[in-house]
Amino acid sequence: MSIEIRNVSKRFGAFQALNDINLDIHSGELVALLGPSGCGKTTLLRIIAGLETPDAGSIAFHGEDVSGHDVRDRNVGFVFQHYALFRHMTVFDNVAFGLRMKPKRERPSEPVIAEKVHELLAMVQLDWLADRYPEQLSGGQRQRIALARALAVAPKILLLDEPFGALDAKVRKELRRWLARLHEEINLTSVFVTHDQEEAMEVADRIVVMNKGVIEQIGAPGEVYEHPASDFVYHFLGDSNRLQLGDGQILFRPHEVSLSREAVSEYHGAEVRDIRPLGAVTRVTLKVDGQDELVEAEVVKDHDSLVGLARGERLFIKPKASA
Numbered sequence: 142m143s144i145e146i147r148n149v150s151k152r153f154g155a156f157q158a159l160n161d162i163n164l165d166i167h168s169g170e171l172v173a174l175l176g177p178s179g180c181g182k183t184t185l186l187r188i189i190a191g192l193e194t195p196d197a198g199s200i201a202f203h204g205e206d207v208s209g210h211d212v213r214d215r216n217v218g219f220v221f222q223h224y225a226l227f228r229h230m231t232v233f234d235n236v237a238f239g240l241r242m243k244p245k246r247e248r249p250s251e252p253v254i255a256e257k258v259h260e261l262l263a264m265v266q267l268d269w270l271a272d273r274y275p276e277q278l279s280g281g282q283r284q285r286i287a288l289a290r291a292l293a294v295a296p297k298i299l300l301l302d303e304p305f306g307a308l309d310a311k312v313r314k315e316l317r318r319w320l321a322r323l324h325e326e327i328n329l330t331s332v333f334v335t336h337d338q339e340e341a342m343e344v345a346d347r348i349v350v351m352n353k354g355v356i357e358q359i360g361a362p363g364e365v366y367e368h369p370a371s372d373f374v375y376h377f378l379g380d381s382n383r384l385q386l387g388d389g390q391i392l393f394r395p396h397e398v399s400l401s402r403e404a405v406s407e408y409h410g411a412e413v414r415d416i417r418p419l420g421a422v423t424r425v426t427l428k429v430d431g432q433d434e435l436v437e438a439e440v441v442k443d444h445d446s447l448v449g450l451a452r453g454e455r456l457f458i459k460p461k462a463s464a
């Protein structure tokens with residue numbers, strides 16, 4: 142099911158949270174709304190869900206205007222950080238909740254509900270936790286159960302607000318991959334909010350970069366990273382360095398450099414301030430001659446320029462690309 146967002150604006154008092162947003166999300170797509178805190182991501186997601194009413198504009202699902210539809214009639218599933226699991230219910234009952242709440246005519250029988258719940262728990266690979274209570278689960282398990290609960294009513298659209306926000310880095314990574322795979326399996330249209338560019342790059346088919354209530358750029362992860370539409374997008378999508386060259390300056394990412402121990406023409410002399418092995422790459426912080434702002438370079442860990450390198454030594458650097 143596709144989502145069409147047309148001229149959506151929203152104010153909170155004098156504050157313009159969303160300013161004339163237009164966005165088409167295709168059926169089956171996994172889209173990330175990415176941007177800094179307060180840029181309006183959550184507000185947009187809540188408007189799609191029907192939890193918030195826009196001041197202007199409309200939302201359509203597959204061409205049908207749902208602006209006037211109540212949240213219950215939109216048939217969207219959502220996993221919001223603050224919509225926690227029901228504490229007094231077992232995992233099973235949490236996942237069954239949406240089905241049991243259906244109007245009598247549409248409500249499946251208990252045996253059918255049980256079958257469906259076990260199917261969903263198997264899908265999130267947590268069937269063995271059916272009888273536990275939420276407090277007896279890890280954070281990652283809770284998020285997966287919340288996802289199973291959201292999927293129980295077979296929504297055509299799934300909305301996720303910082304679904305992995307509170308988890309530690311390793312669990313986040315596992316869940317991200319798992320979500321991307323799941324998404325491929327069940328062909329949902331999903332929109333998720335994140336302020337973490339790595340998360341957006343890794344999971345999403347397309348990224349919507351937002352800033353101060355407007356969309357700065359929409360594109361595939363590679364597109365927005367390689368061809369940022371604005372300085373804001375460039376800086377938001379990854380670390381960046383600035384090198385002052387006379388009156389001008391060039392911007393480059395830490396991995397877009399060549400390093401050398403020897404002085405080479407067109408390379409800039411620098412002093413090594415810090416050396417950080419980060420796994421496959423090593424990050425070297427440099428104080429380039431004639432410039433106060435430090436520069437970070439990342440090269441493969443066995444790069445020639447790193448052999449026996451220590452702080453305080455000289456290195457020569459040349460940015461490979463400029464933006």
Ligand SMILES: Nc1ncnc2c1ncn2[C@@H]1O[C@H](COP(=O)(O)OP(=O)(O)OP(=O)(O)O)[C@@H](O)[C@H]1O
Pocket residue numbers: 153154156158176177178179180181182183184185334336
């Ligand atoms: N109910 C409300 N009343 C007043 N202001 C609000 C309300 N909801 C959101 N805002 C404001 O609107 C702006 C956008 O909020 P929103 O939650 O959409 O941002 P966000 O991009 O999701 O940020 P975060 O990543 O911090 O959640 C913020 O400045 C916020 O303070």
